[in-house]
Amino acid sequence: MWTMLDCWKCFSSHSALNLQSRMQLKHHQACIFALTWTAYAGTYLLRKPLAVVKTDLSNELSMTRTDLGWLDTAMLFPYAAVQIVFGSSADKYGARRTLAVCLMTSAMSMASFGLWHSFYIYAVLLFINGAAQSQAWPSCVKGLGAWYTTQHRNAIFGIWGTCTFAGGVLGTALAVHLQTRYGWRDTFFIPSFILGGIGLMVLMFLHSPSDLQVVIPGKDLESAVSEKLDPATPSFVSLWKLPMLKEVAISVFCIKIVRYCMFMWLPMYLHQQLHYGKAGSGMLPTSFEIGGVLGSASLGYLIQRFLRGQMLLGSGLAILASTLSLVCFLLTASWGAVPNFTLMLIAGAFNCGVDPILSGSVPSELGELDGRKIQASVSGFVNGFGSLGTVLQGPIVGAITEYYGWSGMLYLIITLSLLGCLASLKGYLIGTGLRLNGTTQKLQMGV
Template sequence: MGSLRYHQIVSFSLCWVAYASTYFLRKPLGVIKADLQKELSFTTSQLGWLDTALLLPYAVMQIILGPVGAKYGARKTFGVCLMLSALSMLPFGYFSSFGVWFFLLFLNGTAQSQCWPNCTKGLLCWFSDAVRNTMFGMFGTCAFAGGIIGTMFAVYIQANYGWRSVYFYPSLTVFVLGFLVLILFKQPEEVGIDVPGKGGDKLKEAQAGATGAALEKPSMKDLWRLPTIPEISTAVFCLKVVRYCMYMWLPMYLLQALNYSQSMSGIFSTVFEIGGVTGSALVGFALDRFYPGQTLRGLGLFVLISTIALVLFIATSSWGVVINSVFMFIAGAFNAGPDILLCGTVPAEIVEKQNRNAATATIGLVNGFGSIGTCIEGPIIGIVTAYTGWSGMFYLMIALSALGTLATYRAAVINSRINQSTPDFIDGV
């Protein structure tokens, strides 16, 4: 048991730091955009395309390259992809060409696309089913903390060493962490440890044996046809659009629509992200404590709370910063918390009933489909606000959050039916 606890601590800590570091190679672009526009005369359109160069392959390659992790293992895939991501951005400051930067960012997004699914799969192997939501909720804080730290790191480097160095030092950091992952991120079978409470019971063993052949080498089409996966993917898509909309557009909304000062708009806009850190840590614990065996039902309720908070935010927007902060914090907590679990533990748990080797690909499919929302959120919001004003943006976010609620509840209903009629489910796969 002592050895198990040691490996759990090492794996959790290493994964938390390593995945947080991926934001060290995502955030600098936003920090140096003004420099690129001023010194190299890049247009706003070109800067937008650089965003696409990073985010589009990150989303699409999670779906296309999903089987890579199953073939080479979570440790090797996660570690190598971190190192490739670092190497792709290391020479960034030595060039001034839009085309070269587009290519480097494309490589970075492609390499990072396999970090989340393999990090998730490798970490979940070390914890029992009874605490996986609690553990993963705590782990999910790395995504939000990494974003904050990554921005601060880039700002510090920009101020002290110039914008051409903003990728150099973070790249070295990520490369070292990738090497540590290769050495230390061992899986239970690699060190001969049996994790208690893993796989639950003999029923899951029977299910895996009955359906394993059908999913021995699953295609993306096979995984998409699994019960609840389309619904979960839809929910993640909706939640990510809402979250990234708040990240990218909330400061401007506060400045122009609610007449906040420029500094106050920037400060207040972090409330949603702070809520995300808190929600990621607490939602997983609440699910294990109050919704054991009913994760999707609990998540549906939490997404509904986020939707209601958005409605109350827009309804009370003129009541002042304190009330605004309360509802934005709640919206962030119950958006980010479910999002982390819906593209992590939930699809992994569902697909493991058919084939454990397909878990990595399924997580990549769900998160990749959801991440497409981050690529199209900008143009959609731009069009909506142009025709309807800022209120239209919030109505759209409320509608998407409500759709995410319905999709999650539908997945819960389907999953409940499956659990009540396991033999029929096995025959139908």
């Protein structure tokens, strides 16, 4: 017979084992969070230098604004198209291998960028860079989402989404530093070296729960295995038919155009129209991304706290607030650095803050409807479709500013921001209707 002491020893041993397992799980989750955060933030080290050196390309190589717009397109078109068509790569081959190849290919393509003098060579290198980076977002969503339950995903993706905007700030700061100290041709090699190193770390350490035989509370091991590889590739049509996906994708399409106009053209606008110096025009636009960090970290919590988790309603209201901030920026552009910085900070907080919701947690949940595990496919579709807007912004903004001046660009992004707001609110109404009709089980983001 067992004594009370034997029972206590057994209970203590079991409790210690459970505590050890929980601590081990938290350690793995923290490592995967940090690694995927660093990996996606690192992609901006090779996206942001182009915006910083546009004035140099214009002055030294006599490129027009339309030429510079086409360079944007050379990078952003493959980013969008490859992500839509091959967004399921992480579902097929695993997030670790897909992301590692993506980062190292991106690094190799841009290492020699500053050595050339040809518009066409620049376009080819940017094309390879964009195609390689297209797999970064769906791979990170797949790799990170495997370690968390749906209950925790919104909060986790909100905090993790700061990588997009923190990476933009770091990428801009590094590019400005290299440009001002060494010249624009030396702004690409060091970022390429850093990103290649991050790719090697991903290859060595980005493991899924099934790789480590770790069971996530709320997920069984079979579910974890199915999240690693899913040979069934959904078609474009089947993805488009998912409830609310069209509205989410259109909303992301609009806000990405606005965001990339800020990323790719605001430095030049500040330098030429508002007469900022090179350093000031390069660094002040980071206020948009600093706002993005703040908004991304807090918006998901605020929506959960005050709107009971109604993600699409909260996203629509946030995009509306961003639109109003852009209107105020248009009206007060000549008032100086403090109003410019403040309004860009506010606009960035609301525009960028919805990105991890609309491109991360919402697609991740949609990808699990009906027991399917196609998170990478759905998130790749939404982010890729949204990135089509970034493809169009280059030549469109270049042409608009050539013929109508910089105010034409500001009117354009205000209009598109408003359309993104309306698309998100329409998705909210569709989700509400599905819930009332009893045809959906887990679409909390639309209620």
